[in-house]
Amino acid sequence: xxxxxxxxxxxxxxxxxxxxxxxxxxxxxxxxxxxxxxxxxxxxxxxxxxxxxxxxxxxxxxxxxxxxxxxxxxxxxxxxxxxxxxxxxxxxxxxxxxxxxxxxxxxxxxxxxxxxxxxxxxxxxxxxxxxxxxxxxxxxxxxxxxxxxxxxxxxxxxxxxxxxxxxxxxxxxxxxxxxxxxxxxxxxxxxxxxxxxxxxxxxxxxxxxxxxxxxxxxxxxxxxxxxxxxxxxxxxxxxxxxxxxxxxxxxxxxxxxxxxxxxxxxxxxxxxxxxxxxxxxxxxxxxxxxxxxxxxxxxxxxxxxxxxxxxxxxxxxxxxxxxxxxxxxxxxxxxxxxxxxxxxxxxxxxxxxxxxxxxxxxxxxxxxxxxxxxxxxxxxxxxxxxxxxxxxxxxxxxxxxxxxxxxxxxxxxxxxxxxxxxxxxxxxxxxxxxxxxxxxxxxxxxxxxxxxxxxxxxxxxxxxxxxxxx
Amino acid sequence: xxxxxxxxxxxxxxxxxxxxxxxxxxxxxxxxxxxxxxxxxxxxxxxxxxxxxxxxxxxxxxxxxxxxxxxxxxxxxxxxxxxxxxxxxxxxxxxxxxxxxxxxxxxxxxxxxxxxxxxxxxxxxxxxxxxxxxxxxxxxxxxxxxxxxxxxxxxxxxxxxxxxxxxxxxxxxxxxxxxxxxxxxxxxxxxxxxxxxxxxxxxxxxxxxxxxxxxxxxxxxxxxxxxxxxxxxxxxxxxxxxxxxxxxxxxxxxxxxxxxxxxxxxxxxxxxxxxxxxxxxxxxxxxxxxxxxxxxxxxxxxxxxxxxxxxxxxxxxxxxxxxxxxxxxxxxxxxxxxxxxxxxxxxxxxxxxxxxxxxxxxxxxxxxxxxxxxxxxxxxxxxxxxxxxxxxxxxxxxxxxxxxxxxxxxxxxxxxxxxxxxxxxxxxxxxxxxxxxxxxxxxxxxxxxxxxxxxxxxxxxxxxxxxxxx
Numbered sequence: 001x002x003x004x005x006x007x008x009x010x011x012x013x014x015x016x017x018x019x020x021x022x023x024x025x026x027x028x029x030x031x032x033x034x035x036x037x038x039x040x041x042x043x044x045x046x047x048x049x050x051x052x053x054x055x056x057x058x059x060x061x062x063x064x065x066x067x068x069x070x071x072x073x074x075x076x077x078x079x080x081x082x083x084x085x086x087x088x089x090x091x092x093x094x095x096x097x098x099x100x101x102x103x104x105x106x107x108x109x110x111x112x113x114x115x116x117x118x119x120x121x122x123x124x125x126x127x128x129x130x131x132x133x134x135x136x137x138x139x140x141x142x143x144x145x146x147x148x149x150x151x152x153x154x155x156x157x158x159x160x161x162x163x164x165x166x167x168x169x170x171x172x173x174x175x176x177x178x179x180x181x182x183x184x185x186x187x188x189x190x191x192x193x194x195x196x197x198x199x200x201x202x203x204x205x206x207x208x209x210x211x212x213x214x215x216x217x218x219x220x221x222x223x224x225x226x227x228x229x230x231x232x233x234x235x236x237x238x239x240x241x242x243x244x245x246x247x248x249x250x251x252x253x254x255x256x257x258x259x260x261x262x263x264x265x266x267x268x269x270x271x272x273x274x275x276x277x278x279x280x281x282x283x284x285x286x287x288x289x290x291x292x293x294x295x296x297x298x299x300x301x302x303x304x305x306x307x308x309x310x311x312x313x314x315x316x317x318x319x320x321x322x323x324x325x326x327x328x329x330x331x332x333x334x335x336x337x338x339x340x341x342x343x344x345x346x347x348x349x350x351x352x353x354x355x356x357x358x359x360x361x362x363x364x365x366x367x368x369x370x371x372x373x374x375x376x377x378x379x380x381x382x383x384x385x386x387x388x389x390x391x392x393x394x395x396x397x398x399x400x401x402x403x404x405x406x407x408x409x410x411x412x413x414x415x416x417x418x419x420x421x422x423x424x425x426x427x428x429x430x431x432x433x434x435x436x437x438x439x440x441x442x443x444x445x446x447x448x449x450x451x452x453x454x455x456x457x458x459x460x461x462x463x464x465x466x467x468x469x470x
Numbered sequence: 471x472x473x474x475x476x477x478x479x480x481x482x483x484x485x486x487x488x489x490x491x492x493x494x495x496x497x498x499x500x501x502x503x504x505x506x507x508x509x510x511x512x513x514x515x516x517x518x519x520x521x522x523x524x525x526x527x528x529x530x531x532x533x534x535x536x537x538x539x540x541x542x543x544x545x546x547x548x549x550x551x552x553x554x555x556x557x558x559x560x561x562x563x564x565x566x567x568x569x570x571x572x573x574x575x576x577x578x579x580x581x582x583x584x585x586x587x588x589x590x591x592x593x594x595x596x597x598x599x600x601x602x603x604x605x606x607x608x609x610x611x612x613x614x615x616x617x618x619x620x621x622x623x624x625x626x627x628x629x630x631x632x633x634x635x636x637x638x639x640x641x642x643x644x645x646x647x648x649x650x651x652x653x654x655x656x657x658x659x660x661x662x663x664x665x666x667x668x669x670x671x672x673x674x675x676x677x678x679x680x681x682x683x684x685x686x687x688x689x690x691x692x693x694x695x696x697x698x699x700x701x702x703x704x705x706x707x708x709x710x711x712x713x714x715x716x717x718x719x720x721x722x723x724x725x726x727x728x729x730x731x732x733x734x735x736x737x738x739x740x741x742x743x744x745x746x747x748x749x750x751x752x753x754x755x756x757x758x759x760x761x762x763x764x765x766x767x768x769x770x771x772x773x774x775x776x777x778x779x780x781x782x783x784x785x786x787x788x789x790x791x792x793x794x795x796x797x798x799x800x801x802x803x804x805x806x807x808x809x810x811x812x813x814x815x816x817x818x819x820x821x822x823x824x825x826x827x828x829x830x831x832x833x834x835x836x837x838x839x840x841x842x843x844x845x846x847x848x849x850x851x852x853x854x855x856x857x858x859x860x861x862x863x864x865x866x867x868x869x870x871x872x873x874x875x876x877x878x879x880x881x882x883x884x885x886x887x888x889x890x891x892x893x894x895x896x897x898x899x900x901x902x903x904x905x906x907x908x909x910x911x912x913x914x915x916x917x918x919x920x921x922x923x924x925x926x927x928x929x930x931x932x933x934x935x936x937x938x939x940x
Contacts, residue, residue, distance in 0.1 A: 038633045164508040166859050201910060388636065390835060390862075420912070425908070
């Protein structure tokens with residue numbers, strides 16, 4: 001019974017803190033935020049333009065620069081206190097002409113299959129690359145096979161996403177090493193190329209691109225890497241069981257250019273009470289090039305813009321300075337996120353809260369937080385305010401890639417967590433398009449973010465209030 | 471402090487009851503149910519057949535009969551203890567040739583618009599119907615306008631779904647009277663036809679059908695009723711503002727035939743301990759005819775079939791007799807639901823629990839329950855078992871139309887509650903199709919239903935256990 005008594009005392013403590021903080025004014029303000037977002041939202045129109053008028057926004061591309069100009073100009077229409085561009089040098093990698101691949105089961109007997117170059121890959125030789133294939137599930141198998149079984153061959157990484165994980169990001173986390181490090185690992189054993197099963201829980205014909213790295217592999221030892229669709233991977237795997245001596249051919253003309261100038265796009269409402277304390281909300285403006293980047297991360301960008309617009313619309317004047325930051329180059333470099341944090345430190349800008357939306361524009365379920373227990377307890381005390389909107393999941397865990405560089409032990413970091421079931425059907429593939437985003441789901445996400453920023457602004461973080469000494 | 475102390479005593483009570491009931495075995499069984507559904511599910515294949523091989527299954531149609539035969543035959547493959555068809559007479563209404571409509575702003579100047587007949591409507595005259603239009607939001611406006619403003623005209627009901635309601639079913643509830651009773655109400659004032667804004671939160675060109683009734687309007691006074699797409703409704707409304715004397719023309723050839731024979735499809739695993747106490751899980755096998763009825767309610771049918779299949783797969787032998795019931799004719803008559811309840815009473819079959827899935831195949835969020843406080847408290851004590859699967863919403867409220875007739879004060883009724891944001895984009899329209907259903911979302915729904923039935927079966931309802939005297 002002792003433990004129960006202790007738990008009850010804790011509950012009383014929580015209940016008291018809660019009653020201090022959550023009141024009818026908050027409920028009404030949050031209702032107003034959701035109503036405005038759903039009845040008079042702007043995010044869907046912005047996304048329509050980004051997706052359908054501009055399209056995929058790979059770092060260094062014309063589309064990325066058009067997106068910078070468009071979002072800057074839209075932010076300027078909102079009557080914010082400041083809107084500016086923060087220069088950042090970004091990598092420039094281009095896909096070249098559409099990739100081509102086939103499986104050759106006997107000389108002259110081929111079937112084409114759907115691939116795309118992984119982001120950052122070197123090209124194949126101009127005439128393409130054809131070799132025997134060795135299929136593996138992971139790097140351990142690669143090591144067991146050793147150079148004698150791998151040299152001169154194409155390594156085919158075929159570890160599928162684990163379908164019984166409810167959180168599909170966890171399933172992604174269990175596979176993504178094949179894509180990111182597959183080429184550099186295979187090159188160690190003399191492989192000539194790499195084919196990676198797409199990170200997709202669905203069976204379809206769409207290859208999914210994404211970042212890869214050669215680490216410190218010398219340039220002359222770098223091998224081309226491509227993704228194959230899940231249907232293509234299953235076909236190739238089955239074919240290999242019947243005909244281990246089949247060959248795989250692929251051709252890609254991708255290329256890396258010197259870094260180019262780009263920008264983070266930033267807008268600010270200056271705080272009424274703490275103008276020198278910053279809370280930021282953001283997404284990344286760059287995307288992969290296959291689709292139009294509607295879910296990843298056009299949605300996060302327009303939701304973040306909407307947070308500031310909603311504050312204006314509902315007449316909420318924040319105490320802290322609230323910034324929207326549209327980061328450049330999350331996908332293949334994270335240069336924008338690093339630059340923002342670097343400059344904040346140089347200027348001694350005190351950041352107290354950062355929220356990122358980079359998990360798709362689907363129905364929001366909650367947030368994950370990278371913070372300490374005291375801050376998390378305060379946030380949890382607000383849970384009931386979100387219940388009418390079916391926002392229920394408040395967890396400690398990751399936040400967002402772009403805001404990660406701000407981490408310093410005092411800033412509270414958070415990520416919006418939408419329903420994840422459909423996300424990897426579209427992620428980094430040509431079907432990450434506007435029609436896959438539902439207007440209401442997008443708008444509820446923006447309102448959910450605005451409501452959290454409102455509460456953080458009104459009550460301050462626990463760290464900021466000096467209730468915890470770091 | 472007294473109230474807090476009382477609340478704490480209640481909490482202890484709940485905590486103790488909880489520890490009695492929820493244990494590791496339950497967690498493991500539920501994990502196994504979800505794993506099996508996601509790794510080795512059958513519901514998506516069944517839905518593929520129902521949707522793509524059979525199609526829309528309007529009561530009395532060939533497709534409905536094919537669906538009866540198909541699901542009966544699939545249930546027979548599952549090794550259940552019994553599978554049978556329960557005869558039920560159903561209405562037969564046919565749409566006829568594709569409807570046609572236009573707005574005539576001046577003689578010879580017309581623009582076509584997208585409509586469909588409402589289910590149960592009479593046809594227009596063979597040459598169509600053309601008349602002036604009077605737009606209203608509700609029946610009160612109709613009464614205010616009176617016969618002098620309505621006689622000889624077409625009444626256009628244009629009350630939109632309320633976009634700021636998070637629960638879209640609530641928004642639907644606020645509009646559906648226009649569709650169901652619009653014709654009978656307008657006929658009282660001498661209207662010659664009715665056009666109803668589609669129950670759709672999206673702006674698009676798809677008309678959404680659905681049931682309507684003439685009540686006790688004499689046959690010679692029944693007027694034809696159609697739905698117009700949301701884009702069409704906005705266009706018509708705007709045009710009326712500019713040109714109040716425009717005319718609307720529509721033609722539909724729908725027809726009501728005498729009732730025909732159809733069936734509920736039923737499968738049963740006979741209970742090991744209480745073979746004469748029944749728990750049922752179901753959806754409705756009929757659908758509207760415009761799409762293929764994948765969300766409404768193919769999804770609910772295959773999820774219900776999957777519940778029994780999952781019990782077989784995971785090796786759970788239920789104590790109660792568990793039935794899957796695929797009800798016929800939910801959409802335009804509810805004959806199947808009524809028949810099932812009627813026969814259960816005649817045979818004195820004691821039903822203790824009924825669960826319906828009829829709100830789409832989207833990511834499940836929880837359940838709503840039509841039951842008393844004691845039963846609801848027991849169910850709530852299981853909430854933590856569902857947390858790993860992000861099932862969080864347990865509410866008291868409605869359950870499902872087909873199981874409603876079973877209500878007798880003792881049976882616990884429940885409805886699966888999936889995410890509702892996209893549901894009315896597809897509801898009763900030609901885009902309620904297989905491609906709009908996500909395999910994982912469907913499978914998580916089936917597993918969620920199976921987990922609840924498992925717990926209800928294992929622990930029994932409170933009513934059943936005699937802990938409440940009715």
